């Protein structure tokens with residue numbers, strides 16, 4: 001079955017490379033100049049040092065989406081709704097695997113609900129878990145989780161998308177897998193800010209642990225299973241992203257913590273997910289102090305000192 005990866009950024013390109021060992025994989029990239037450069041140089045500026053196998057087929061003709069039996073959507077969370085609206089007819093009836101980690105700012109929906117609304121007859125699924133694009137592209141061992149509400153479709157996708165070093169677990173807990181991936185990015189910004197601001201490793205561990213507690217509270221309130229959050233998309237990805245400056249979310253936080261200009265050039269999903277996560281928390285009566293602080297830090301409404309006081313001055317409580 002022909003696979004098409006939509007989105008020629010770091011993750012989409014890495015997935016196309018990893019999946020291309022068993023036959024050609026189309027990589028839909030909307031910019032024809034970028035496609036020409038990828039075809040000529042067999043590389044991508046988003047993945048320095050990685051060469052694209054001949055079986056990765058960059059294509060700016062969106063009809064490659066129509067030809068595919070499975071489409072992986074490596075499009076950032078805030079761009080997914082627009083992408084689906086533009087290509088709705090080409091995507092109709094297919095399994096669509098969202099690879100984004102975020103919550104839509106305008107609708108407060110995760111990627112699979114965005115797919116269900118945008119392409120009602122598609123089979124929505126989500127792929128998430130600890131994985132830097134550069135690791136996947138180099139064929140380093142990676143374990144991810146693929147969640148699909150339809151158990152049979154999920155098992156078929158798991159089989160079709162697993163490769164030697166790319167090991168996919170499956171789940172039917174779509175909400176848990178989506179929220180694990182989306183919310184950990186927010187906590188990674190908090191950890192980056194702590195490290196960038198010189199607050200120390202103990203502060204990072206505290207933020208990871210209390211951050212995980214609030215991620216789990218919100219996910220449970222939204223129908224997720226608690227054990228999903230303790231899995232790859234949740235605790236696993238939290239450990240990766242909060243502990244490494246290969247993470248863009250972590251680096252964004254580091255810049256904020258140092259008082260530098262954090263910039264807007266890179267995709268930093270946690271910066272746009274903090275606010276909608278908070279709106280969902282308020283709607284469900286859930287306390288998310290770390291997420292609140294990140295939303296305000298990212299918006300420039302408080303600085304690191306203000307954030308620190310906010311968290312430390314909270315009333316003492318049971319763990």
Ligand SMILES: NC(=O)C1=CN([C@@H]2O[C@H](COP(=O)(O)OP(=O)(O)OC[C@H]3O[C@@H](n4cnc5c(N)ncnc54)[C@H](O)[C@@H]3O)[C@@H](O)[C@H]2O)C=CC1
Nearest residue numbers: 007008009010011012030076079083100101131132133267
């Ligand atoms: N980079 C990584 O290591 C990982 C990224 N992810 C997730 O994957 C998603 C994408 O991330 P990256 O690829 O790293 O970001 P990126 O910024 O490198 O690439 C995003 C790509 O999406 C394309 N795009 C945006 N709107 C589009 C549209 N309407 N039509 C066609 N293409 C469009 C952009 O042109 C760009 O090439 C994010 O949600 C991220 O959290 C997940 C795991 C690992």
Ligand SMILES: O=C(CO)COP(=O)(O)O
Nearest residue numbers: 129130131132247248249
């Ligand atoms: O999601 C990721 C790793 O699992 C990538 O993290 P960043 O988007 O923070 O770089």
